[in-house]
Amino acid sequence: MLKTSEWVSLGHPDKIADYISCYLLDRHLDRDPYTRFAVEVQIKDNHVTLGGEVTSKANYSPEDIAAFVRAAVNQIGYTPEYQKRWGKENTICGDDLIVTQHIGQQSPDIAQGVDADGYGDQGIFHGMAVNSPATDYMPEDWYLAKKIGKHLYDIRYAGLDIKTQVTLRDSKPEEIVVAIPMQMKHSTQDIANAVQWCCGGNRDYKLIVNGTGRFVKHGPIGDCGTTGRKLAVDFYGGNCVIGGGSPWTKDGTKADLSLNLLARARAVSYIKEHPDCPEVHCAISCRIGSPEILVVFTDKSGNELLSYRETITPAEVIKEFRLREPRFADMCRNGLFS
Known part of the structure; x- marks a missing residue:
């Protein structure tokens, strides 16, 4: 059986956008743990546009927000030194970003439901787990794509804008595709060695590095980045239905974050309690303004295993996953389920 998943590094344009939003949320939570936050980000060349709603006692000025955006991008690795190595025509620098802001406050129509400790949206949210402790109960193809991508990003051998794609046949790598910015001084063999290390020394797969033969312009210079556009990467690759929306750009009262986390946690608990599965x-569904949820467990063929209704408030989920703490940038960096 063939299974394929992909992963993108924090230096990918879409993940830059996700990270900026998460970094901004953390700075608000530093001052106000009860911040309500929903800010989308778009980044192209040196221009960053913020749009959304924030209700918080943090009261940052537009200048503060712009400084946080620049700090987030520098933290990813797009620094003056990095840009000097690659050239302004090929990549960005956090210090040079021009930040445009369109931020209001949360709608009172939504707030009244959240204030009553109900969910801030309605929808269906999906989690999954596989019986594989070695891959943190995540699908093997997704796990390996992430392992390779994070390793290439962490060793800083070439560029920061990395995408990996792994195809497994019966749990063994058959094809691995890597897109990574490279200059003449970089060797494809070094990339191959890094991939091989991630595969435990196995070489029995086809490796493709930079399918067009050239990848120098990268980050937001090469592509426009937008929040919430890497859902398969953020969740389970090609292995699970994706429910709700992006988990990033949102505080813990938003079901796109909290109930996706809960669905994953419930799936892992089920696997641990049923080792033969x-x-x-x-699948968890909710409605706006209510703490009641419907929980349904199925096997990989879609056969129902268990279902029940439960009352669990957003505050309880927030406490379980520590979502009033400034940990969103770390979750974005390491993966939602790390």
């Missing part, structure tokens, strides 16, 4: 999927 190879794979389980958990």
Whole structure:
């Protein structure tokens, strides 16, 4: 059986946008743990546009917000030194960013439901777990794509804008595709060695590095980055239905974050309690302004295993996953389920 998943590094344009939003949320939570936050980000060349709603006692000025954006991008690795190595025509520098802001406050129509400790949206949210502790109960193809991508990003051998794609046949790598910015001084063999290390020394797969033969312009110079556009990367690759929306750009009262986390946690618990089950999927549905949820477990063929209704407030989910703490940038960096 063939299974394919991809991963993108924090230096990918879409993940830069996600990270900026998460970094901004953390700075608000530093001052106000009860911040309500929903800010989308778009980045192209040196221009960053913020749009959304924030209700918080943090009261940052537009200048503060712009400084946080620049700090986030520098933290990713797009520094003056990095840009000097690659050239302004090929990549960005956080210090040079021009930040445009369109931020209001949360709608009172939504707030009244959240204030009553109900969810801030309605929808269906999906989680899954596979019976594989070695891959943190995540699908093997997704896990390996992430392992390779994070390793290439962490060793800083070439550029920061990295995408990896892994195809497994019966749990063994058959094809691995890597897109990574490279200059003449970089060797494809070094990339191959890094991939091989991630695969435990296995060489029995086809490796493709930079399918067009050239990748120098990168980050927001090469492509426009937008929040919430890497959902398969953020969740389970090609292995699970994706429910709700992006988990990033949102505080813990938003079901896109909290109930996606809960669905994953419930799926992992089910697998641990049923060691003969190879794979389980958990679907959770909610409605705006209510703490009641419907939970349904199915096997990988879609057969129902268990279902029930439960009352669990957003405050309880927030406490379980520590979502009033400034940890969103770390979750964005390491993966939602790390």
